[in-house]
Amino acid sequence: MRIGVITFPGSLDDRDAQRAVRLAGGEPVALWHGSHSLEGVDALVLPGGFSYGDYLRCGAIAARSPIMAEVIDAANSGMPVLGICNGFQMLAEAHLVDGGLIRNDHGQFICRDQVLRVENASTDWTGDFAQGQEITIPLKNGEGGFIADAETVARLEGEGQVVFRYVGVNPNGSVNDIAGVSNKRGNVVGLMPHPEHAIEEGFGPDTSAAMRNGTDGLAFFTSVIKQTLVSA
Numbered sequence: 001m002r003i004g005v006i007t008f009p010g011s012l013d014d015r016d017a018q019r020a021v022r023l024a025g026g027e028p029v030a031l032w033h034g035s036h037s038l039e040g041v042d043a044l045v046l047p048g049g050f051s052y053g054d055y056l057r058c059g060a061i062a063a064r065s066p067i068m069a070e071v072i073d074a075a076n077s078g079m080p081v082l083g084i085c086n087g088f089q090m091l092a093e094a095h096l097v098d099g100g101l102i103r104n105d106h107g108q109f110i111c112r113d114q115v116l117r118v119e120n121a122s123t124d125w126t127g128d129f130a131q132g133q134e135i136t137i138p139l140k141n142g143e144g145g146f147i148a149d150a151e152t153v154a155r156l157e158g159e160g161q162v163v164f165r166y167v168g169v170n171p172n173g174s175v176n177d178i179a180g181v182s183n184k185r186g187n188v189v190g191l192m193p194h195p196e197h198a199i200e201e202g203f204g205p206d207t208s209a210a211m212r213n214g215t216d217g218l219a220f221f222t223s224v225i226k227q228t229l230v231s232a
């Protein structure tokens with residue numbers, strides 16, 4: 001399975017996302033924001049980083065890059081798309097998921113390992129998790145506060161589109177502790193924490209106390225590979 005990882009000016013975690021795809025058994029395909037071709041990939045990752053220096057709002061300029069026209073068409077046709085942190089901000093700015101991301105309520109950039117609960121294990125990117133499973137992956141951002149109007153939040157909650165929730169102290173003021181959401185169909189998923197930094201034993205979060213091995217992020221990528229095989 002070929003999974004495209006799009007690099008924008010200021011992307012930081014594109015190489016890590018490519019590596020995660022490879023370790024999960026997929027073939028990473030490096031794509032450039034200025035291109036109009038998705039090169040026939042089966043799924044897409046919008047990686048983390050500081051696209052366009054976070055000017056205007058994080059992800060706002062990247063969401064208007066040439067390749068995003070193709071990304072929006074593909075996502076609306078059912079292609080699996082994962083937005084990680086800056087990529088989640090792009091998904092929100094492109095209206096591929098509901099809501100928006102605003103400055104952390106404490107005004108600081110945050111960088112720590114974060115426990116999340118998987119609230120929906122039936123999206124294209126979460127099938128290898130158990131419903132309600134708690135996972136630990138890194139969180140590092142300045143604009144991670146998820147917001148949406150009350151009606152939208154109620155709909156997201158009611159239709160299973162809240163995919164991840166922060167466990168423990170809310171790190172950024174996100175409404176309802178929401179860490180990640182999906183579109184209605186479940187092929188587009190965005191989250192603030194970083195699965196691609198928790199894919200190799202010895203390099204991911206130290207979760208020894210929880211008897212895990214710091215590789216909780218790998219299941220995002222194995223999930224989408226299996227999902228695409230099933231639907232092929």
Ligand SMILES: NC(=O)CC[C@H](N)C(=O)O
Pocket residue numbers: 047048049050051054058084085086087140141142143144
């Ligand atoms: N790790 C990231 O992708 C950071 C996203 C964005 N630059 C922020 O600070 O919120």
